[in-house]
Amino acid sequence: MMKPKSRYSTLSTIVTVVFIALCLVWIVPVLEVLVNSFKTNAAVNTNAFALPTAESFVGFDNYVKGMTFGNYPFLKSVGFSLFITVVSVVLILLFTSMSAWYIARVNSGFAKFFYYLCLFSMIVPFQMVMFTLTFTADQLKLNTPWTIPIVYLGFGAGLAIFMFVGFVKSLPLEIEEAAAIDGCGPVRTFFSVVLPMLKPTLISVGILEVMWVWNDYLLPYLVLDRTKYMTIPIHVQYLKGSYGSVDLGATMAVIMLSIIPIIIVYIFCQKHIIKGVAAGAVKG
Amino acid sequence: MNSVLIRRPIRRWFPLFILPTFACFCIGFVWPFLQGIYLSFCNFNTPRDAKWVGFSNYVKAFSDAGFQHAFWNTAGFAVVSIILINVLAFAIAYGLTQKIRGANLFRTVFFMPNLIGGVVLGYIWSMIFDAILKGYSTYLTANATYGFWGLVILVAWQQIGYMMIIYIAGLQAIPEDLNEAATIDGATRWQTLTNVTIPNMMPSITICTFLTLTNSFKLFDQNLALTGGAPSVIMNGAKVNMTELLALNIYSTYNISKNWHGAAQAKAVVFFLLVAALAIAQLTATRSKEVQA
Numbered sequence: 001m002m003k004p005k006s007r008y009s010t011l012s013t014i015v016t017v018v019f020i021a022l023c024l025v026w027i028v029p030v031l032e033v034l035v036n037s038f039k040t041n042a043a044v045n046t047n048a049f050a051l052p053t054a055e056s057f058v059g060f061d062n063y064v065k066g067m068t069f070g071n072y073p074f075l076k077s078v079g080f081s082l083f084i085t086v087v088s089v090v091l092i093l094l095f096t097s098m099s100a101w102y103i104a105r106v107n108s109g110f111a112k113f114f115y116y117l118c119l120f121s122m123i124v125p126f127q128m129v130m131f132t133l134t135f136t137a138d139q140l141k142l143n144t145p146w147t148i149p150i151v152y153l154g155f156g157a158g159l160a161i162f163m164f165v166g167f168v169k170s171l172p173l174e175i176e177e178a179a180a181i182d183g184c185g186p187v188r189t190f191f192s193v194v195l196p197m198l199k200p201t202l203i204s205v206g207i208l209e210v211m212w213v214w215n216d217y218l219l220p221y222l223v224l225d226r227t228k229y230m231t232i233p234i235h236v237q238y239l240k241g242s243y244g245s246v247d248l249g250a251t252m253a254v255i256m257l258s259i260i261p262i263i264i265v266y267i268f269c270q271k272h273i274i275k276g277v278a279a280g281a282v283k284g
Numbered sequence: 285m286n287s288v289l290i291r292r293p294i295r296r297w298f299p300l301f302i303l304p305t306f307a308c309f310c311i312g313f314v315w316p317f318l319q320g321i322y323l324s325f326c327n328f329n330t331p332r333d334a335k336w337v338g339f340s341n342y343v344k345a346f347s348d349a350g351f352q353h354a355f356w357n358t359a360g361f362a363v364v365s366i367i368l369i370n371v372l373a374f375a376i377a378y379g380l381t382q383k384i385r386g387a388n389l390f391r392t393v394f395f396m397p398n399l400i401g402g403v404v405l406g407y408i409w410s411m412i413f414d415a416i417l418k419g420y421s422t423y424l425t426a427n428a429t430y431g432f433w434g435l436v437i438l439v440a441w442q443q444i445g446y447m448m449i450i451y452i453a454g455l456q457a458i459p460e461d462l463n464e465a466a467t468i469d470g471a472t473r474w475q476t477l478t479n480v481t482i483p484n485m486m487p488s489i490t491i492c493t494f495l496t497l498t499n500s501f502k503l504f505d506q507n508l509a510l511t512g513g514a515p516s517v518i519m520n521g522a523k524v525n526m527t528e529l530l531a532l533n534i535y536s537t538y539n540i541s542k543n544w545h546g547a548a549q550a551k552a553v554v555f556f557l558l559v560a561a562l563a564i565a566q567l568t569a570t571r572s573k574e575v576q577a
Contacts (some may be wrong), residue, residue, distance in 0.1 A: 015379050016386065020377070021394045025289075029408050030396075036411070048415030065390055080296030095305040102301040105290050116304060123311050123563045125502050127534045128556040131549060132316035140311065152313015158304055177289050186294045191369050217505050218535075233403040237464070238510060240407050248411070255404055262399045270392050277398065284556065 015204070028228045030259065037062050043229060044248040046056035069250045070239050074257065077235040080145045084220065087211045091162050092209050093202055095153060098165030101194055105176075115165060115256035121158035126218065129155075135281035145229050148220065153214055160205050167201040207276035213260075232258045329542040341550035345537075349519045351551055353526070354533035355511040361432065362500035369496050370489070373444045377451030378477070391452070395445035404468050406509020409438045423483060425514035433529030438506055443499065447492045454488030455481070494566045499561050504531040530555055 002216050036044045042058035050056075052281060062161060067074050103111040133151070137143050171194070179189045194203075217233040226234065234260065241250050289419065303394055319331060324341055326334035345351055376394060380387045397428065413434050414426045424430050466476040480526065482489075507513070515526030525536065534555060538548035 012382065012384050015382065018381065018389050019376075019384070019386070023390055024362060026393050026396065026445075029412055029441070032412060033408055044411075047410060047418075058497075064298070095308070095354065098301045099305040102294055102298070106294055107291070111302075114302070114309075117309070121317075123560045124313070124556055125318060125531065125559050127502075127504070128532050128552045129313065129316035129320055129547070130535075131310065131538060132319040134309060134332070136316055136319075140313070150308050151312050152467065153305065154308035154310070156312075157309045158313070161305070173290065180289045180293065186290075189290075190301075207392050215403075215505075217401065217403045217508075232506070236407055237403045240410075240509065241373070251407075252411075255407060255563055258404060259400060263396070265390075266396065270395075271528045273399070274391070274524050277395075277446065277449065 002084055015113075029219055033252050033255050033259070036206065037249065037256045039249055040045065041247045041249045044252065047171050055164075058249065059252040063257065065250040066253035066257065069247065070235070072230055072235065072238070074235060077230045078257075080229055081214060081231040084145050084148055084152075085210060087150040088156075088213045089206055089209045091149050091153045092156050093206055095200055096160035096205075097159050097164050097195065097202065099157075099192060100161050101168050101190055103161065104165050104168040115161070116157040118161045121155075122162060127156075130218065130222055133219075137223045143223050145224065148223055150221060151219070155219070156209060156212065158208060160209065163205050164201060167198060171197055203272055204276035207273050211277075288365065314506075320498045320523070320549060321553060324553045327543075327546050329545060336380060337546065341546040342519040342554070345550040346501065346536045347556065348537070348551075349522045350524045350537070351529065351530075352534055353519070353524050354528045354530045357432070357527070358501060358529045359504075362497055363434055363436065365500050366493060367445075368386070368436065368440050369447055370492055371448035372440065372566040373452050373492065374485075374489075376444065377448045377455055378481075380448070381452060381455045391445075391448070394448055396471050398446050401443075402505025403509045405438060406506045409434065409441075410510050425527075426516060428526035431511040431514070433553050435503075435507060435510055435527070435529075439503065443496065444537060447496065450488050450492055450495075454485050457565070490566075494563065497566055498559060498563055501529075501555075501562065502531060503529055504535070507532045508535075530558075 014188050018230055033049065038058060038060075039052045039056045039062075040058050043050070043052070052058075068190060099114070103115050104225065133155070137148075137151055174190055174198075176193060179193045184193065215233060217229075217237060220229075221234050221237075224231075224234075236251075236255060239246060239254060323331060323334055325336060326340060326341075327337050328334040366465045376390075380390060410424055417423050417426075417430065422430075424434055436514075462484065463476060464478050470531065471479065476494045507527070507529050511527040513528035513536060515527070516523050516525045518524070524535070528536065530551075535550055537544050537551060
């Protein structure tokens with residue numbers, strides 16, 4: 001009886017060791033950025049893998065430099081990224097959940113048409129519409145951070161409506177009927193009865209949309225007036241684009257600053273994030 | 285769904301519930317999509333000066349050496365990354381579901397790259413590859429082979445964690461008694477894996493293959509930030525960016541000059557048809573192999 005048990009535990013020790021090694025492979029790239037963000041530009045250039053020495057260590061100088069690096073304040077990019085992400089995701093969650101409820105409950109010809117259009121939009125790659133979307137956004141003055149959330153609502157509606165409709169269809173109709181009998185109008189039924197029941201899907205869709213909008217590069221790059229407005233991904237690509245004269249240490253500091261908030265949020269809500277992403281994949 | 289009690293009153297609120305979303309959907313998707321199809325048959329700088337030219341943009345697009353190269357590059361990249369990502373993600377998921385210590389921590393770490401944007405990832409890895417290649421006194425964009433495998437490594441590093449999550453969910457959904465029955469019947473671990481686990485995992489495998497396939501075809505940010513298509517060579521008198529995938533090729537075609545706008549849009553339509561066909565074919569092909577557990 002003892003023998004198979006001990007064989008199993010050596011096996012699981014080996015598996016654990018393999019996983020620890022793999023984890024290091026996964027963490028090293030990010031650690032590499034962290035280490036280099038404390039080194040001088042010359043030191044990053046000559047050997048990016050070396051740990052900082054007394055000579056090459058510059059403390060937080062790169063972070064200070066990175067703030068104004070590339071003639072555009074980094075905090076401004078952070079501000080635009082935050083604003084665009086928050087407003088777009090709130091708009092998407094609110095309006096697509098309302099539409100999804102309408103589609104699932106009314107089931108008219110138009111509702112079905114809209115629903116199938118949404119499904120269709122999910123298989124259309126962004127490159128198909130990028131030039132024409134840029135023209136349209138320019139003409140309608142949707143080319144500022146204050147109005148770009150409308151573009152996000154439009155292009156992102158497909159997946160969100162698809163996920164919400166799937167969930168609304170699983171909700172029991174009796175609850176809404178009871179609300180209607182008690183004298184609730186549709187608006188009140190939606191906001192005080194349906195919306196609270198949608199909470200798990202709101203979280204899943206919210207996480208998917210936040211990850212999309214926050215990290216999106218091409219849409220804001222094409223739509224926004226880049227001389228005035230940058231987001232974090234545009235800022236990073238802009239720094240890379242001007243290489244030759246680029247200060248690698250400061251760039252690493254900027255990258256670190258853009259990763260840290262994501263990792264902090266991830267550590268605190270990883271369960272929700274992983275669940276949300278998995279839900280999106282299984283349904284999409 | 286047939287409740288008149290609910291349906292009738294909601295219909296009156298059409299302007300609130302549907303109209304804003306539908307209007308934005310038209311601005312952000314329907315109109316650009318239709319206009320995109322129309323413009324692929326036109327010569328244009330902006331949509332205002334579009335002139336109908338028939339299929340000549342498509343002829344131009346298909347005879348472009350850069351587009352052909354990008355197509356084969358993308359196809360090769362898709363095959364390599366589908367196999368690599370799915371095999372590794374499945375292996376990791378299988379290992380993590382064997383009751384090992386720290387499984388949650390490992391899972392958290394493997395998933396982490398998914399939260400970082402493609403542009404930032406591209407930058408991080410170009411720094412790392414350049415630092416490694418410096419030891420051999422060369423650099424990432426010196427050779428298209430480096431760029432290709434560099435992108436494979438980057439995308440594998442990013443997406444393995446994502447597919448792993450789907451595989452873990454699939455593995456945990458397999459009823460415990462199936463494995464027990466196999467063990468009682470004297471099956472080895474390997475036999476249980478190939479005869480019980482994998483057939484029951486077909487739905488997850490379908491989803492993950494489908495996702496890695498479409499992700500590879502749609503890849504843009506990582507491609508742009510890692511190599512930007514470099515290095516480029518002259519082939520039949522045209523400049524071909526050696527590490528360019530389809531999405532990036534469409535984008536850079538548009539930026540050549542205004543004479544190429546029509547061809548770029550034609551490429552975009554071809555690209556859309558390709559992605560849509562792949563998505564539909566893949567789903568129908570693998571769905572038929574699923575086991576009803």
